Amino acid sequence: MRNPVTAVQNALGVNPQVLALALARMSESVGNSFLIVVLPLFIASDFVTGGTFGLTEVFITGLVLSIFGFVNSPLQPFTGRLSDRTGRRKVFVLFGLALIAVAGVGYAFAATYWHLIGLRVLQGIAGAFIIPTTVALVNDLATDENRGGNMGTYNTFRLVGFGVGPIAAGGVVAAGPFTVPLGATTVALTGFDAAFYFAASTAVLAFLLVLTLIRDPDIDPDDGGDESFLAALAIRDRDGGQLLDPVFALGVVSFFMAVGIAVFATLGDIVNTELDQGPDMFGLQFAAFVLAQIFLQAPIGRATDYYGRKAFILVGTVLLVPTTLVQGLVPAYALGFGLIGDPWVMFLARFLQGVAGAMVFAPALALAGDIAREGASGSTLSVLTMAFGFGVAAGPLLSGFLVAWGFVVPFAFAAALAAIGAITVATQVNEVNAPRRAIPFVGYVT
Structure with a gap:
């Protein structure tokens, strides 16, 4: 009888353990993204009190x-490198998931902004243990022939979780309070409590999946030789072939892409006013990027296993330039063509930006994995995950500052960064492994 595990691997080109790890990250991402919607509502409620030391509630929410x-981005090279030095990834993932669960329960008892x-901060530390080590695990479990497909599948599942969470979060809060039977008594939970406990439970489920289904690959610990702890952060090309x-x-490139994605996040009120739309449509526009990623990450990652990584990354970064810039021009475009109040132009722009992003992130991770020494995936890939995390955090701050000079300015700035990328x-x-097939009408980009 044919081995079902082998059948899955052959059909999808994905290691079964990567699928299990992707499911675990999807579960954890549902709970983590829950908080993006729930925490602002919680801060605005009467459940949170205490002094703000002169800071506005809006600033506290953003903070x-x-x-x-x-917090997690600058710590990732350290945790990634430590996992290389020990030759163990699984224990880092489990520790991070445990911290996520503890913090999720802790929100139910929080009473002040601080x-x-x-x-x-605790969740940020947890993220530093989870993010680089899970990506390193994917890289360790993959091969040169299927690394792109494995990275794309992993990111697809993670993004599904990230997209589902915000959709359900508001409904859970609004549906409270809940009455939960507990033995001979019942316990009353507010909508916020239910949301926080649910977020914690998704981390617990992810913990159990990793604990039971994932094993550390057989790799030798990387002691780094004569290299320093932060050797993976080298800026200059050590071989001297490039700058x-x-x-x-x-x-x-990952940082520039993340900035371009995130500049949209803080401009909801302005976008809604300019396009005469409601917050629901803004949420759909925001999710359009994730939607494109969910559809395309896996097939694009798989395609890079055959056609090479660089061509996809290059085309993706080029496409980021117009798809980012046009978002800043949508209000003017709508006015110029009599399409006042039509928000679907913005939705299309965000979706096309997602197409471009799908051509960059998973292939970039796969290419970095091709470059990484055996046993050094944690420190190498943490450079990309750290950069992406910084970009997601910096984008909203930049757009909040630059929009004072005009709605188009944040998008033009992000488009300029994409052009530099x-x-x-x-x-x-450059490619590390020669593509197995040529890209029709494009050729091989060296």
């Missing part, structure tokens, strides 16, 4: 949401 990225900030280290160059890919990044 609570963004501090996750600012409780929330402390819990988000920038190729992994650092891919990190720069395209030049960086074209001049500083």
